[in-house]
Amino acid sequence: MQKLDTDIAVVGAGIVGVSCALSLQKAGLRVTLIDRQGIGEGCSRGNAGHFATEQVHPLATPGLLWKIPGMLLDPLGPVAIRWSYLPHITPWLIRFMLNTRKRPFDRGSQALQALNEASLPAWKRLLEGSGVENLIRVNGSLLTFEQDSSFYNYQASTLESLRNHGVKAQILDGDQARELEPGLSSTIRHAVLFPNTGHTANPYQLAHSLGELFQQRGGQVLLQPASEFKQIDDGVQLKLNGQPVQVPKIVLATGAWSKPMVRELTGRSIPLDTERGYHLMLPNSGASLSMPVTSAERRFIMTPMSEGLRLAGTVEFGGLDLPANMQRAAMLAFHAKAILPGLDDSPGETWMGFRPSLPDSLPIIDQVGSRNQIVLALGHQHLGLTQAALTGELVRKLVTNQPTGLDLTPFGLNRF
Numbered sequence: 001m002q003k004l005d006t007d008i009a010v011v012g013a014g015i016v017g018v019s020c021a022l023s024l025q026k027a028g029l030r031v032t033l034i035d036r037q038g039i040g041e042g043c044s045r046g047n048a049g050h051f052a053t054e055q056v057h058p059l060a061t062p063g064l065l066w067k068i069p070g071m072l073l074d075p076l077g078p079v080a081i082r083w084s085y086l087p088h089i090t091p092w093l094i095r096f097m098l099n100t101r102k103r104p105f106d107r108g109s110q111a112l113q114a115l116n117e118a119s120l121p122a123w124k125r126l127l128e129g130s131g132v133e134n135l136i137r138v139n140g141s142l143l144t145f146e147q148d149s150s151f152y153n154y155q156a157s158t159l160e161s162l163r164n165h166g167v168k169a170q171i172l173d174g175d176q177a178r179e180l181e182p183g184l185s186s187t188i189r190h191a192v193l194f195p196n197t198g199h200t201a202n203p204y205q206l207a208h209s210l211g212e213l214f215q216q217r218g219g220q221v222l223l224q225p226a227s228e229f230k231q232i233d234d235g236v237q238l239k240l241n242g243q244p245v246q247v248p249k250i251v252l253a254t255g256a257w258s259k260p261m262v263r264e265l266t267g268r269s270i271p272l273d274t275e276r277g278y279h280l281m282l283p284n285s286g287a288s289l290s291m292p293v294t295s296a297e298r299r300f301i302m303t304p305m306s307e308g309l310r311l312a313g314t315v316e317f318g319g320l321d322l323p324a325n326m327q328r329a330a331m332l333a334f335h336a337k338a339i340l341p342g343l344d345d346s347p348g349e350t351w352m353g354f355r356p357s358l359p360d361s362l363p364i365i366d367q368v369g370s371r372n373q374i375v376l377a378l379g380h381q382h383l384g385l386t387q388a389a390l391t392g393e394l395v396r397k398l399v400t401n402q403p404t405g406l407d408l409t410p411f412g413l414n415r416f
């Protein structure tokens, strides 16, 4: 059996895997990064680029239970289900619904707060001296409301709780919002500014730049599919391109595809599924937003990017194999035009990505195995870009036996 000449292999080169690889390298380890497709080609390729540190609430919010059936009836609504996938997603949905109870919701919010408030400082540390610090801007994001009722409801049910979780937020009326973003429609009546959030103008380039940095610093990248994982006494055995190899340690960062690998490595079945999301690029939008703008009612986000305006969002339960329904991307132009009436909505690229989601909206960040030879860094759902650099730091601390400085119990494999 060939022994890979490395201290640790990171499987999966999405934004989470690349961040783990760079961070481990900082500890002086020889790291090999493995991906079957390329760096940042998975879900990390086309996300909304928002460092959404204000999103400290799990998605299973109290009261959601009664709204979901209505939401699912509209195939082009913000949440959709591919009916042939219903039998597969039902156990996940049941667990998700159970998480709408107050206690799991409160526990989840606390855990997400801990991750999110440490996320941007971790990004700063990861990018220090990289030469690509300018790929991240921390100048806030705006949540807009067209209806008084939805704003007052949000203010009472959500905003207060976010503030209690340390999120800085400023309430604006429609005119104040238009002072910040002059292109906004006169139909915007209220907005909330989250001044401490950020965005990147190119999430794909961010992942790539980190990958290049990793290689410049001596890291090895192997573009090969990994399969047949097995825990052995002195490490982990796996196949690369069908050939068996052995490594002393492994970080599994394979996003939405991780479920069978976790089972092979640990014998555990995790309730990981995917919330598919879409984007539509408007290359000539003519909009000059300075920050990401979200519509509370229409449930999508618009982020100014180097290649145009990116409209992104929506949740579709359809698993990893069913073809994309690009109408879900195309419909975003209609909604964007309502928020930014001056928009040139001639469409560019459409894209679908697989968010790796667990029903409690928390990732798994854990070290397991008979000799701690397996690290899991997966399941970052809607917040993988936001939490990637911090995840990398936590993984490094686990591997090098340093105190993590953050209670990792809520992110443990054992919670399932």
Ligand SMILES: Cc1cc2nc3c(=O)[nH]c(=O)nc-3n(C[C@H](O)[C@H](O)[C@H](O)COP(=O)(O)OP(=O)(O)OC[C@H]3O[C@@H](n4cnc5c(N)ncnc54)[C@H](O)[C@@H]3O)c2cc1C
Pocket (backbone or CB within 6 Å): 011, 012, 013, 014, 015, 016, 017, 034, 035, 036, 037, 038, 039, 040, 041, 042, 043, 044, 045, 046, 047, 048, 049, 050, 051, 052, 224, 225, 226, 227, 253, 254, 255, 256, 257, 276, 277, 278, 279, 312, 313, 314, 352, 353, 354, 355, 356, 378, 379, 380, 381, 382, 383, 384, 385, 386, 387
């Ligand atoms: C529309 C949309 C908008 C989003 N917006 C935001 C946002 O604004 N902010 C935010 O924080 N998050 C956002 N997200 C979520 C974020 O994109 C994900 O959480 C994140 O990309 C997950 O990163 P990852 O590295 O875990 O997974 P991925 O990027 O999917 O990477 C996993 C990698 O594993 C590789 N892999 C899988 N199996 C194997 C194998 N057998 N062998 C080798 N390699 C393998 C894949 O090729 C892939 O490259 C959004 C997601 C979507 C869909």
